[in-house]
Amino acid sequence: MYAxxxxxxxxxxxxxxxxxxLWYLMDAIRxxxxxxxxxxxxxxxxxxxxxxxxxxxxxxxxxxxxxxxGDEAEPxxxxxxxxGLFAAYVISxxxxxxxxxxxxxIALFLLMKxxxxxxxxxxxxxxxxxxxxxxxxxxxxxxxxxxxxxx
Amino acid sequence: xxxFAAVEQALSLLFTNFSPWMVVIPGIIIGLIFGATPGLQISxxxxxxLPMTLYMDFVQAMLFLTAIFTGGSFGSxxxxxxxxxxxxxxxxxTAFDGYPMxxxxxxxxxxxxxxxxxxxxxxxxxxxxxxxxxxxxMMVLRLGPSEMFVVILWGMTLIASLKxxxxxxxxxxxxxGLLVGTIGFNELGMARxxxxxxxxxxxxxxxxxxxxxxxxxxxxKLANKGYIVESEASRKVRIxxxxxxxxxxxxxxxxxxxGGLLGVFVGAVPGVxxxxxxxxxxxxxxxRDEDPSSFGKGNPKGVVASESANSTSEAGSMATLLALGIPxxxxxAVMLAAFAMHNITGGPQFIREQTDVVxxxxxxNFAQVFLLVIIGLLFIPLLANIVKVPMRYLIPSVLVLxxxxxxxxxxxxxxxxxxxxxxxxxxxxxxxxxxxxAAVIGMLLGAMAEKSLLHSxxxxxxxxxxxxxRPVTLIIFALLLVSLFxxxxxxxxxxxxxxxxA
Numbered sequence: 001m002y003a004x005x006x007x008x009x010x011x012x013x014x015x016x017x018x019x020x021x022l023w024y025l026m027d028a029i030r031x032x033x034x035x036x037x038x039x040x041x042x043x044x045x046x047x048x049x050x051x052x053x054x055x056x057x058x059x060x061x062x063x064x065x066x067x068x069x070g071d072e073a074e075p076x077x078x079x080x081x082x083x084g085l086f087a088a089y090v091i092s093x094x095x096x097x098x099x100x101x102x103x104x105x106i107a108l109f110l111l112m113k114x115x116x117x118x119x120x121x122x123x124x125x126x127x128x129x130x131x132x133x134x135x136x137x138x139x140x141x142x143x144x145x146x147x148x149x150x151x
Numbered sequence: 152x153x154x155f156a157a158v159e160q161a162l163s164l165l166f167t168n169f170s171p172w173m174v175v176i177p178g179i180i181i182g183l184i185f186g187a188t189p190g191l192q193i194s195x196x197x198x199x200x201l202p203m204t205l206y207m208d209f210v211q212a213m214l215f216l217t218a219i220f221t222g223g224s225f226g227s228x229x230x231x232x233x234x235x236x237x238x239x240x241x242x243x244x245t246a247f248d249g250y251p252m253x254x255x256x257x258x259x260x261x262x263x264x265x266x267x268x269x270x271x272x273x274x275x276x277x278x279x280x281x282x283x284x285x286x287x288x289m290m291v292l293r294l295g296p297s298e299m300f301v302v303i304l305w306g307m308t309l310i311a312s313l314k315x316x317x318x319x320x321x322x323x324x325x326x327x328g329l330l331v332g333t334i335g336f337n338e339l340g341m342a343r344x345x346x347x348x349x350x351x352x353x354x355x356x357x358x359x360x361x362x363x364x365x366x367x368x369x370x371x372k373l374a375n376k377g378y379i380v381e382s383e384a385s386r387k388v389r390i391x392x393x394x395x396x397x398x399x400x401x402x403x404x405x406x407x408x409x410g411g412l413l414g415v416f417v418g419a420v421p422g423v424x425x426x427x428x429x430x431x432x433x434x435x436x437x438x439r440d441e442d443p444s445s446f447g448k449g450n451p452k453g454v455v456a457s458e459s460a461n462s463t464s465e466a467g468s469m470a471t472l473l474a475l476g477i478p479x480x481x482x483x484a485v486m487l488a489a490f491a492m493h494n495i496t497g498g499p500q501f502i503r504e505q506t507d508v509v510x511x512x513x514x515x516n517f518a519q520v521f522l523l524v525i526i527g528l529l530f531i532p533l534l535a536n537i538v539k540v541p542m543r544y545l546i547p548s549v550l551v552l553x554x555x556x557x558x559x560x561x562x563x564x565x566x567x568x569x570x571x572x573x574x575x576x577x578x579x580x581x582x583x584x585x586x587x588x589a590a591v592i593g594m595l596l597g598a599m600a601e602k603s604l605l606h607s608x609x610x611x612x613x614x615x616x617x618x619x620x621r622p623v624t625l626i627i628f629a630l631l632l633v634s635l636f637x638x639x640x641x642x643x644x645x646x647x648x649x650x651x652x653a
Contacts, residue, residue: 010583017327024330028343037337039608040601041330048326055319074375076582082374083575086367086550090571094564098555106547113374113543128548136555139206142562 006066009076018052021045085109097147098136103129152285154506161510164210165518171511174207174215175519179526182222187230187534188545193223194481195366199549201358201485201492202556209493210508214515216486217465221519223482224462225269225527229534232261232454241461244433248446248453255449259389263396264451266527268407268458270520271400275411275459276418276466277516284473284509288502291474296606297617297624299475303600305631306477309420311589312635324580325589331355332597338605350565357594358488359557359569364587365481366553367570368577370546388532396451403455406436410459417460418467420479428467432460466516473497473509477596481588484595 025045028038059065089105096104107125115121130149137144165171185196197219204212227242232249245265252261294302307329311321334344335354345351400407410432417428436456437446446453468479469486476497478484490497495505502509557566580587611617618624 009579013579013583013585014323017323021327021330024334024344031341031343032337032339034339035608035613036339036605037341037343040604041333041343044326044330048323048330051319051323051326055323058319074372076579078375079371079578082371082546083578086371086574087571089550090554090567093554093558093567098558102551102555106551109547110543115543124544128551132551132555136559140559140562144558 008066010067011065014052014055018049021048021052081112082109085112094145097133097145097149099130099133099149100147102133105129152282154285154510157506157510160507161514164507164511165514171211171214171515172518174211175218175515175522176526178215178218179222179519179523180530182219182224183226183527183530183534185219186223186226186228188540191545191549192365192369192481193220193227194485195369195549196223197482197485198358198362198365199552199556201362201489202559204489205492205559209495210511210515212489212493213486213508213512214519216482216489217469217512217516218519218522220465220482221273221462221516221523222526224273224465225266225458225523226534227461228265228269228454228458229262229531232265233258233535241429241464242457244429244457245454245461247433247457248448248450249457251447251449252451252454257392257449259392260396260399261451261454262388262531263393264400264454265396265458266393266524267397267400268410268455269462270524271407272411272414272459272462273465273520273523274517275408276415276463277513279411279415279463280466280470281510281513284470284502284513285506287470287474288499292499292503294475294623295621296603296610297621298627300600300603300607301624301627301631302475303477303596303603305627305634306479307589307593307596308631309634310480310592311586317584317586318635320584321586321589324585324587325593328590328593329597329600330593331590332357332594333601334597338602350561350563354598355594356557356561356565356569358492358560359566360573360594361485361488361591362553362557363570363573363575364577364580364591367550367574368581368587370550371574371578372581373542374546376542388535390528393528393531399451400455403452406452406455407459409435410456411463414460414463415467415470418464418479419471420467428460428464429457432456469512473502474499476501476599478592481591484588484592487595 022045025041028041031037056065085105085108089101092101092104103125106129107121110121110125133144133146134149137146137149181196181200182193185191186193197216200215200219204215207215224241227237228245228249231237231242231246232253235246235250237243237246249261249265252258307325308322311325312318332354335352336342342352350356410428413432413435414428417431433446433453433456436452437443440446440450440452465482468483471477471479472483472486474497476487476490478487487497495501553570554567557570558564560566561569577587577590579585580590607617
């Protein structure tokens, strides 16, 4: 048997879901307390909060409130750099444009994942990045933010 | 039962010009590639390519998406047979006997068996759908808003409780999804949960959200894998031997028929679909066989049972989507989004008023299977090697397509931002065992659930006793309770009986 590692993430996600539900319920009540507005939201929110409470109670009883379910799950921090890179890519789209941001995203991803064949790394990033950006810019009826290519 | 005038119109819709067919071949190829790549899902392919349907009419869009569906259901069997890795959960049972056949050097035969079983399965499923769709819509017409509401809740419960021990988390994901689906204007014209953002007035952009949750979050999970399969001897594909597999499959019509019938009915149940039907069909075939011990050791009947069931499930889930407007799983959830993009609401009214379109979708699927045979045969050698593509090239490429596609849908940065937010949510959901399909389907059905409940309230005048006059509502509600607590109750009774028996 393995000693289970502490993991607060699971509880945090559960609390975040409960927090969102509570906030949404309050916001809906603030907008209007008419039955037509709350007919689904009120009972459903209470149901969600009830299930969250039940989950917490059951896991407290089992002593698993602060452990990660399933030993096979890969630690979050191993995937975090990829998620961070993707977030940076999306956030930079408006400033760097879809063309340059995409080329950089692919190149950095390949580099991060161990690609050391520079010719392949640069060639694929340029070809795929500019190729898809050009294709979408050509296909879409509205302007796409671009730095080098025409939007 | 069959509207022949609509049949004629459907045929003219499909054959007056070639344009509806232009999208079928690319659709099948996309489905084959995504199905054959373990880790990539058919629903992921459909979500990523959904923005392209903006430029298609409704029939063309549906042909494109069902072609991806059809291609994917066969594609997922290829790595299951060649490498013992099912491309998707719908081909788990294919690997049970397909891989032992491959190890015996009979992989070409196994691929042939799988292809023919898939093709006949799709044909059978859509044939049943063709005959049943009108009577089904008549039945569904009798359902009022209260029945629709409990059907939505039941479907959600089934989908959410699929993950055995994590039922509560599944329910939380599904119900929070339903709440998110109600964000924006209500029936009174008041906006809730928008945080003052104008783009949320019409609700959360569901398709980019779906792309984030289905596609991007799954790709994050795969990011640390070098190759899909680290090491496996390559197997030569020989077309002649695949044809031998065709003949072999046709020797088991009973297995195929049983798999097909199971597939179509199980496929129609929300949340269950092809992931369960292939296993059920396999187990039933093994149980009824004269030599059950031969299964798992390379019995082609196992491949026939699995592939015929997972292919017919497509038609089953389409029946639920068309008749009720409720998606049974990820793939039909994307189709529902395509309905919305073309301002079409699924349901009995749609079937009655646009029977020709429904028939056109069904007929096109008959034709698609023949194209699947040709394209499948041409692409098997390529698909057999797809697992050798390094993940580091595959993942950023698909992520980029999702981001650009979402921009195409919204026309501004709302799309990519939504993909990002929901990718992170989906990633956390997957990591901590929350049901992603339940959350997505909840988001899709939130507004519909609220409308149904509101209409029930208006009809009943707020009197709860109204529900007692609706026997179908009560029956569906009872089914909901059974699917939630049935197994626990059975276990409880069993535990109570044991000491008495002892």
